[in-house]
Amino acid sequence: MNFTITKVQLFLMLFFRSTGIIFIGYPETIILAGGRDAWIIFFVGSLIVFFQLWIYEKLYKYFELGKFTAWIYIFIWIIVLIGSIIYMQYNLNIWVQQNTPHTISLVLMLLISFYISVSRPSTIINLPVFIIPFIFIFIIYLLFSIPELSLNHLFPIGTSTGGQWMKGTMVAMAAFTGLEGYLVLRKYVLPEDKISFKDILTFQLSITLFIGFLVIVTKMYFATDALPYVTEPILYILKSIEVTFVKRLDIFFFFLWLGWSIISFGLIVFNIRIVYFKQKRKHKIWPMAVLHLIVFIGSVGIINIQVMEFIRNHFHYFYIPTTFILPFIIMLFNRRRKSKCAEL
Amino acid sequence: MRRALMFFVISSLFLSGCWDQRLYKDLAIISVIGVDGYIGDIKAYYAYPSSSDDPTQYIVLDGKGKTAREVRMDANNKSEQAIDIAELTTILFNEDTAKKNLYKMLDVYYRSAQSPMTAKIAITDGSVKRYLNLKETIPKEIGEYYLDFIKSFEDYSIYPKTNLEIAANLMFSEGVDLGLPYIKTSGKGLPQAKGLALFNGQKYTGVHLTQRESQFVTLLGHGKANFAELSYLWDKDGEQIPVSFSVIRFKKKKKVAQVGSKIKMTYEIKMPVVMTEYPPDHLNKKKKRDPIEKFIEKRIEKDMAKMFKKCQDAESDVIGIGEEIRAYHPNLWKEGKWKELYKDMEIKAKVNVQIERSGSTR
Amino acid sequence: MLQLESMVEKLNATFYNSVDFVAREISFPKDQYAILCYYSSMANKKDVQDIVNLLKMQTTVNEKEWDATTSSQKESYNLEKLVEYVCQGFTVLLLLNSQQMVRFTIPDLPHRSPDEPTNESIIRGSHEGFVEDMDVNLGLIRKRMRVPDLIVKKVTVGTDNKAEVYYFYLARFANQDNLTELERKLDLMKDKIDGLYTSGQANDFIEDSPLSPFPQILNTERPDRVFANLSEGKIIIMSDFSPNAFIAPVTLFSFYQSPDDFNSRVIVGSFYRMVRVFSFLAAIFLPAFYIAVVSFHYEVLPIELSKKLKLDISEIPYRPIFEALIVEVIIELIREASVRLPVALVQTIGIVGGLVVGDVIINAGLVSNMVVIVVALTAISSYVVPSVELNTSIRVLRFPFMFAASILGFFGILIGALALVVHLCNLNSLKSPYLYPIVPFDPKKVKQILFRGKHTKSSPQPSSFDPKGREI
Structure with missing residues (x-):
């Protein structure tokens, strides 16, 4: 695995990795968890993540995975992969394909991801670029819902309870799941591409504005009591927007989301690939085939509402251990060891 | 081996085993639905255009049943094509139905991802049957007729903008209530807009405002269109x-x-x-x-x-x-x-x- | 004297007594006997006579450098060489006493005048085109590129019928990696190919992935296009006797740029560049989109359109995929027929195909109006591409998408599109990224895909997939 990336590519990958799979359903989760102040909680959570990223940048040199920690991460990422593919498949069944067997669509999606994973690294590094124009189209179409938005839904401020704040902050940070990829990929950035405070700020601001926009639109669109009945609020909003030339925007944007998610899925696989191929390995293709097979077997039998609700209600518990605690333990541990070595 | 694989791939193309395929030409595309009665005893009417030369010609199917789905299945049995509501433009509800609980009658639309959330809802004075069996010639296909009928009032700030999704949203919110177009027909001539049916939560209160009052509601609550x-x-x-x-x-x-x-x-x-x-x-x-x-x-x-x-x-x-x-x-x-x-x-x-x-x- | 006659006989035998082969003894000063041999079909007899006279005169004046003219070269006699030279159209003067031969490079091969290539015509700008003669072609380029570091190299390929392949580049700009890769490939081709009768054969050897539907070599007959690409650091490959110039490495987007762009105004040029990008998408996805809509996702249609469409297709006996295939096949037939027919008859095909078949097939109820509109629009879109190679590729590419759409609807299109995009990302042309500036991503250059900026400086294509190799 010999490659270099620019900082633009690094941030693009992180953006699409984090927003990828969750963005159509995320606003509902955070609003239900955080109550009326959810949108403020989200910005607060994003601020915390910003400082976390900043510390990452200071310490990334110490993030070196040993054999054991590497396998822990690979295991965690496989769990994330299985969860994502279940979520994608379930939504595919709900929104468009009621009768197509799970296996067919799962195999097709995994085949694409497999194809990406055996291509050269630059393929997956640059794939997110294809989504960029669609983000703008997506936002423009969401803006069509402005006449139905009501500012009244955002106020009054300060009604969420302490418990809501706690849980809300956790969910807010979960919007940035996958930031551990920053530590994995940071080393491959061209040395002449210095990442400054401003770069991190720009990145964090853009991802916050994008998801924050979705949260606010959802909050302003739905009545508080109507929201719990809806599963993917963004698609619901798109479904009820009236434009003259096409009737069901949600179908197009569902497939945009699916493409986005497959690329995001590929980015997680890419993380696994980097960590796994750090040691010299004999085979290049087989491990990837096995990985996709594991994901397939792990997901194919359990695509139902019970698992879905479990994923929806628990995905935010992933963030703190994997993106917060574990990296910091590794970095601090390595730092101490290095300073000790220096002393000797 | 390769030949067998090729054969398999090519033959699979000609199979009609495309799981989710719903050929547009094989469906009866319902454009207006009218509902009478309430859960336990529902009667519904499904109108769809029938002639390719004259779009104003349409056929009305009726269905009877205990649940909303059952009614649709019943109507389906009476049609030579499968009926499909993806192109639905308007749903008409008898005011008596709406008085009981509108949301429960609409659940069938919200639950299915195929149904269009942009369809309009209107409350009718008396049985909906009269609104679907129009004796006069209408200038357009019936679905478009009702859609444009309501839309033009929305453009003139007479009715607040509604559709299935907005209706659900309003039925659930406490601080604002739903108002739906109220239409009336004397049996002769085309249906007329008579005002705004006032809802309290998910139920129709039985009171409707006049057109002018409705216009003030729209201006105050939703702004000028x-x-x-x-x-x-x-x-x-x-x-x-x-x-x-x-x-x-x-x-x-x-x-x-x-x-x-x-x-x-x-x-x-x-x-x-x-x-x-x-x-x-x-x-x-x-x-x-x-x-x-x-x-x-x-x-x-x-x-x-x-x-x-x-x-x-x-x-x-x-x-x-x-x-x-x-x-x-x-x-x-x-x-x-x-x-x-x-x-x-x-x-x-x-x-x-x-x-x-x-x-x-x- | 006896020797002379036997030599003439021997030469005639070597050339199988071909009637257009001439081996004629002439007298030469210094009491030498000489044999003049050439193919009368390839040499201009008057020129031959002029040079022979000139040589004769020079021999009497200056004995040492008697052979020095601009178009002649002296070497020692070798039958094998002689055969090769004559086959290439040279005239050879054989001096028997001193065992030497002189060849004159005055082949008079038939070629066209440098007219505008009909399949690459533009509205403004130079109307010259390459011809089937390498000297003329190089002249056309040198005329525009007046620098000494335009390097022209030659490789002889073929085991049987030898042909010459030329490649040239600007030493200043061309990338060494690309050159090494090209030389390696030409080397490989040298012995594998028995004869080069069309330049397309070379294509398969030079391309990185010949099985990909996308051409990785830009094929042009326009000197101005070659010139523009030279200054971007591209390498040009030409064979003698073919008007086609292969340009490599290229990106996908260079197939969508026409020299016309820079002859028109900035806004106009940008507009047409965008039209072409749109046409690329339409040509691949439109029929698949139609099929997916009418057999899976008809709910996306706006109400007014849906009613018309529904009533239109209700009576059609076939599934949408076959309906579309019928029209596609008809259009491909019309296209193929109009390519083969003489120009005078093409209009007839247009009328028969377009009006008669098109109208009647709808009235007969075989296909619907909508599918004819869709397929016609697709066909037009695919012809917008300024490159013939990509245009044919695109027309073929839409069939897999149509099948995918008929099986899985939009999901099939999505999966197909992702596979296509990944394939494009993986492609390289002479080991350079094919999808630059998207792979590797260069935000500053992306706008060039859609807009034609003010032209100030040409920029070369990077040779590496890593951003490291960007600075060249």
């Missing part, structure tokens, strides 16, 4: 003078105060207008304009007061006053008990009309 026109007859010293105008802008300010246990709310409305009918002319003189403005202000205030009264009596907050109170005066808001407060509120409107343009004559 593309156009807003009003017309009054001024009885000035025994002389009947038509006064018509269209609203250029509609600006409102709300003032909320607590008087005892009551909430007092005053709308201060600023409304520049352009005159569209005024036979006595001479609008260039301020002396002439002032009394007209006064007259309009008074009439509108009177009409609005009537409208507020009607809404409060029906316990239907179609304007969305509750949302305002909750957002900006949270101390006055009581979760779950809004309607009790709303009933006793004192709502007033102060209108300030300004003739800004006189039209192309003075």
Whole structure:
């Protein structure tokens, strides 16, 4: 695995990795968890993540995975992969394909991801670029819902309870799941591409504005009591927007989301690939085939509402251990060891 | 091996085993649905265009059953093609059905991802059957006819904009209520829009506003759409003078105060207008304009007061006053008990009309 | 004297007594006997006579450098070489006494005048085109590129019928990696190919992935296009006797740029560049989109359109995929027929195909109006591409998408599109990224895909997939 990336590519990958799979359903989760102040909680959570990223940048040199920690991460990422593919498949069944067997669509999606994973690294590094124009189209179409938005839904401020704040902050940070990829990929950035405070700020601001926009639109669109009945609020909003030339925007944007998610899925696989191929390995293709097979077997039998609700209600518990605690333990541990070595 | 694989791939192309395929040509595309009765005994009518030469020709299927799905399956049995509601434009509900619980009747549409959320809902006076078996020739395909019918009223700020999704949203929110178009037919001639059916939560209250009152609800609650026109007859010293105008802008300010246990709310409305009918002319003189403005202000205030009264009596907050109170005066808001407060509120409107343009004559 | 006659006989035998082969003894000063041999079909007899006279005169004046003219070269006699030279159209003067031969490079091969290539015509700008003669072609380029570091190299390929392949580049700009890769490939081709009769054969050897539907070599007959690409650091490959110039490495987007762009105004040029990008999408996805809509996702249609469409297709007996295939096949037939037919008859095909078949097939109820509109629009879109190679590729590419759409609807299109995008990302042309500036992503250059900026400086294509190799 010999490659270099620019900082633009690094941030693009992180953006699409984090927003990828969750963005159509995320606003509902955070609003239900955080109550009326959810949108403020989200910005607060994003601020915390910003400082976390900043510390990452200071310490990334110490993030070196040993054999054991590497396998822990690979295991965690496989769990994330299985969860994502279940979520994608379930939504595919709900929104468009009621009768197509799970296996067919799962195999097709995994085949694409497999194809990406055996291509050269630059393929997956640059794939997110294809989504960029669609983000703008997506936002423009969401803006069509402005006449139905009501500012009244955002106020009054300060009604969420302490418990809501706690849980809300956790969910807010979960919007940035996958930031551990920053530590994995940071080393491959061209040395002449210095990442400054401003770069991190720009990145964090853009991802916050994008998801924050979705949260606010959802909050302003739905009545508080109507929201719990809806599963993917963004698609619901798109479904009820009236434009003259096409009737069901949600179908197009569902497939945009699916493409986005497959690329995001590929980015997680890419993380696994980097960590796994750090040691010299004999085979290049087989491990990837096995990985996709594991994901397939792990997901194919359990695509139902019970698992879905479990994923929806628990995905935010992933963030703190994997993106917060574990990296910091590794970095601090390595730092101490290095300073000790220096002393000797 | 390779040949076998090729054969398999090619032959699979010719199989019709494309799981989710629903060939458009094999479906009866329903454009209007009418529903009578309530869960336990539902009767529904499904209209779809039948002739390729004359789009105004349509067929009405009827179905009977205990649940909404059962009715659709029953109707399906009577059609040579499978019926499909993905292109649905309008759903008509008998007012008696809506009085019981509208949401329960609509669940079947919300649950299916295929159903269009942009379809309009209307409440009919009496059985919906009459609205689907129109004897007169309509200018368009029936689905488009009802859709455009309601849409044109929305454009003229007479009805607030609604569709299936907005309706669900409003039925669930406490601080604002749903208002749906109310249509009526005498049996002869085409159906007529009669006003706005007021909802309280998920139920129709049985009260409907007039067209003019409905227009004020729309202006106050949702703002002016593309156009807003009003017309009054001024009885000035025994002389009947038509006064018509269209609203250029509609600006409102709300003032909320607590008087005892009551909430007092005053709308201060600023409304520049352009005159569209005024036979006595001479609008260039301020002396002439002032009394007209006064007259309009008074009439509108009177009409609005009537409208507020009607809404409060029906316990239907179609304007969305509750949302305002909750957002900006949270101390006055009581979760779950809004309607009790709303009933006793004192709502007033102060209108300030300004003739800004006189039209192309003075 | 005896020797002379036997030599003539021997030469005639070597050339199988071909009637257009001439071996004629002439007398030469210094009491030498000489044999003049050439193919009369390839040499201009008057020129031959002029040079022979000139040589004769020079021999009497200056004995040492008697052979020095601009177009002649002296070497020692070798029958094998002689055969090769004559086959290439040279005239050879054989001096028997001193065992030497002189060849004149005055082949008079038939070629066209440098007219504008009909399949690459533009509205403004130079109207010259390459011809089937390398000297003329190089002249056309040198005329525009007046620098000394335009390097022209030659490789002889073929085991049987030898042909010459030329490649040239600007030493200043061309990338060494690309050059090494090209030389390696030409080396490989040298012995594998028995004869080069069309330049397309070379294509398969030079391309990185010949099985990909996308051409990785830009094929042009326009000197101005070659010139523009030279200054971007591209390498040009030409064979003698073919007017086609292969340009490599290229990106996908260079197939969508026409020299016309820079002859028109900035806004106009940008507009047409955008039209072409749109046409690329339409040509691949439109029929698949139609099929997916009418057999899976008809709910996306706006109400007014859906009613018309529904009534239109209700009576069609076939599934949408076959309906579309019928029209596609008809259009491909019309296209193929109009390519083969003489120009005078093409219009007839247009009328028969377009009006008669098109109208009647709808009235007969075989296909619907909508599918004819869709397929016609697709066909037009695919012809917008300024490159013939990509245009044919695109027309073929839409069939897999149509099948995918008929099986899985939009999901099939999505999966197909992702596979296509990944394939494009993986492609390289002479080891350079094919999808630059998207792979590797260069935000500053992306706008060039859609807009034609003010032309100030040409920029070369990077040779590496890593951003490291960007600075060249």
